[in-house]
Each structure stands twice: as structure tokens, then as C-alpha cells.
Amino acid sequence: MGKQPIYSVVIPCYNEQEVITETYNRLTKVMKDLNEPYELIFVNDGSKDDTANIISTFCETDSSVKLINFTRNFGHMPAISAGMEKSKCQAIFIIDADLQDPPEIFPEMIEKWKEGYHVVYGKRIERKGESFVKKLTAKVFYRFIRSLTSIDLPLDTGEFRLIDRKVCDTVNKLPEKNRYIRGLVSWVGFKQIPVEYVRDERFAGVTKYPYRKLLILAMDGITSFSYKPLKIATTFGIIISIASFLYILYVLYHYFFNDIAIQGWVSIMAAILLTQGIMFIIQGLTGEYIGRIYTELQNRPTYIIQEIVGED
Ligand code: UDP
Numbered sequence: 036m037g038k039q040p041i042y043s044v045v046i047p048c049y050n051e052q053e054v055i056t057e058t059y060n061r062l063t064k065v066m067k068d069l070n071e072p073y074e075l076i077f078v079n080d081g082s083k084d085d086t087a088n089i090i091s092t093f094c095e096t097d098s099s100v101k102l103i104n105f106t107r108n109f110g111h112m113p114a115i116s117a118g119m120e121k122s123k124c125q126a127i128f129i130i131d132a133d134l135q136d137p138p139e140i141f142p143e144m145i146e147k148w149k150e151g152y153h154v155v156y157g158k159r160i161e162r163k164g165e166s167f168v169k170k171l172t173a174k175v176f177y178r179f180i181r182s183l184t185s186i187d188l189p190l191d192t193g194e195f196r197l198i199d200r201k202v203c204d205t206v207n208k209l210p211e212k213n214r215y216i217r218g219l220v221s222w223v224g225f226k227q228i229p230v231e232y233v234r235d236e237r238f239a240g241v242t243k244y245p246y247r248k249l250l251i252l253a254m255d256g257i258t259s260f261s262y263k264p265l266k267i268a269t270t271f272g273i274i275i276s277i278a279s280f281l282y283i284l285y286v287l288y289h290y291f292f293n294d295i296a297i298q299g300w301v302s303i304m305a306a307i308l309l310t311q312g313i314m315f316i317i318q319g320l321t322g323e324y325i326g327r328i329y330t331e332l333q334n335r336p337t338y339i340i341q342e343i344v345g346e347d
């Protein structure tokens with residue numbers, strides 16, 4: 036290519052053989068129209084299908100394509116991290132492989148970047164083709180996590196964004212292993228601005244985020260940026276303890292001063308089951324934090340690269 040590229044596009048891919056060719060074509064069209072040198076960094080996150088082979092064929096004919104192959108499936112966030120660490124460009128786009136986020140708004144993002152913004156993030160004003168439950172849980176989650184943290188986490192925003200070199204360097208230097216990228220990018224500050232867009236349906240294939248993975252992502256997001264849940268647990272504990280203490284006084288009063296036999300089975304069962312339930316939740320919650328401390332202490336890499344294809 037000769038000239039050092041200005042723009043990188045980081046595309047995490049996991050079992051995306053149905054869409055990846057279309058993704059490559061659409062991205063290439065958008066990037067060529069910009070008339071500036073660019074590179075596409077596909078990160079194959081241990082796909083079990085033909086994704087890696089298909090991308091390798093792009094590398095053979097197109098010197099702007101790079102492919103990072105992981106040794107196994109490490110996850111969406113590690114895949115994005117690998118792309119961000121690989122890129123040396125002035126501005127870095129992050130986009131999913133499934134074309135739910137339109138690359139056609141890159142020029143609009145670039146305009147904002149040239150105006151001096153360091154992060155231009157896509158804000159979804161509508162989500163097409165996703166189930167009511169997914170939309171609702173997403174909406175509730177974004178608002179919930181925002182209410183828990185003190186940093187300015189934008190609502191209805193995924194990973195789709197442009198980030199400046201400076202932001203990329205800063206985020207890359209953060210040592211934590213639980214990488215909730217959108218949170219980290221908000222956390223580092225700089226000048227950030229949204230551009231609104233309509234989130235499309237997946238072009239093809241199925242979601243790689245079953246509810247189990249979404250839940251882990253949600254917990255990562257919350258535990259990385261807030262320990263308010265622990266404070267809430269403490270408050271809960273105090274309230275329940277006070278209530279229990281008052282109730283014990285009431286029971287003792289009956290025992291000593293009234294001769295009525297207390298029929299307490301239902302209330303005892305209710306109290307035990309309720310407090311036990313709450314105790315388990317609080318223990319689990321504490322465990323979530325401890326587990327994450329453990330992961331950080333182990334200090335293993337977030338991902339392992341098997342090979343990089345298409346490097347100059
Ligand atoms: N992805 C990944 N590793 C995973 C799961 C997902 O690299 O373990 C990629 C996937 O290929 C896609 C992006 O992350 O490019 C978002 O996944 P998906 O579109 O399935 O999530 P959804 O949009 O349904 O939340």
C-alpha cells in the first residue's frame with residue numbers, strides 16, 4: 036500500500052461465515068470512498084466455521100486486510116482489545132461483523148473527529164429485528180448500570196464507534212483483564228459525542244450473544260465500574276436486622292406477658308425463606324466481585340493469538 040493507513044476498522048468475528056463476505060464488501064466500499072489509506076483488522080475469535088478461511092482469501096487479494104486468529108473463543112471484548120492493540124492508525128473504528136451497525140455513517144463520524152472529538156459513538160435510536168425481550172432487557176440494563184456508576188456511560192450504545200489514537204493508546208494501557216470496552220472508553224474521558232443511527236437486523240446468521248453471555252457481559256460491566264451493589268447489600272442487611280430485632284421484641288413480649296400460644300409456623304417459614312434467599316443473593320454478589328479479583332490476580336492474558344495473516 037505504501038502510505039501508512041489513517042483509518043483502521045476493527046471487526047470481531049465469531050462464526051460469521053454467512054455475513055463476512057458482505058461485511059467485507061460493504062466496508063471496502065465505504066473505506067474506498069474516503070480516498071484515504073485504511074486497513075481492515077478482522078479478529079477471528081476462534082470461529083468453528085469457515086470464517087477464518089474466507090477472510091484469508093481477502094488477505095490474498097487485498098493488502099489492506101489483516102486477520103488475527105485467536106487460538107480459541109475468548110469473547111467479543113478480548114477480540115476488540117486485540118484489534119485495538121494491533122492498530123497503529125490515527126482513528127479506529129469498531130464495528131460488529133453482522134452489519135447491524137451501518138458502516139455508511141463512518142463519514143459522519145469522521146467529520147466529528149475532524150472537528151476535534153476524540154470519541155464518536157453510535158447511539159441507537161431504534162433497534163430493528165430484535166425480540167421485544169432483548170430490546171427491553173437492553174434498555175433496562177443501560178439505565179440500570181448508568182444509575183449505579185458515577186461515570187457518564189452513554190445510554191443505548193454498544194461498541195460501534197470511532198476512537199482517536201490517543202483514546203486507543205490510553206485504553207490499551209489500562210491493565211484490567213475484564214474489559215468492558217464501552218465502559219473503559221467512557222471512563223478515560225476525552226471529548227465524546229454521539230451520532231444517532233437505526234440499528235438494523237443482522238444481515239445473516241444468528242446472534243452470538245445468548246442470554247448467558249449477555250448476563251456475564253452485564254455483570255462485567257457493573258462490577259468493573261461500581262461497587263454500589265455491595266453497598267446496597269449492606270443496607271439491605273441492616274434493614275432486615277433491625278426489622279428482625281423489632282420482631283423478636285414483639286415475640287418475646289407475647290411469650291412473657293400474654294398467655295396465648297403463638298401459632299407461628301407460617302411467619303417463621305416466611306421469615307427464614309426470605310432472609311435465606313436474600314443471604315444467598317448477597318453471597319453470590321460478593322462472589323462475583325471476588326471471582327473478578329481472582330481473575331485479575333491470575334494475570335493471564337485476555338486472549339492468545341495463533342497467527343496474524345496479511346501483515347506487511
Ligand atoms: N463475537 C465475538 N466473540 C463472541 C461473540 C460474539 O467476536 O464470543 C462478535 C460477533 O461475531 C459480532 C459481535 O461480536 O461481530 C457481536 O455479536 P452479535 O452480533 O452476535 O451480538 P448481538 O448483536 O446479537 O448482541
Ligand code: MG
Binds near residue numbers: 131133135242
Ligand atoms: Mg449483532
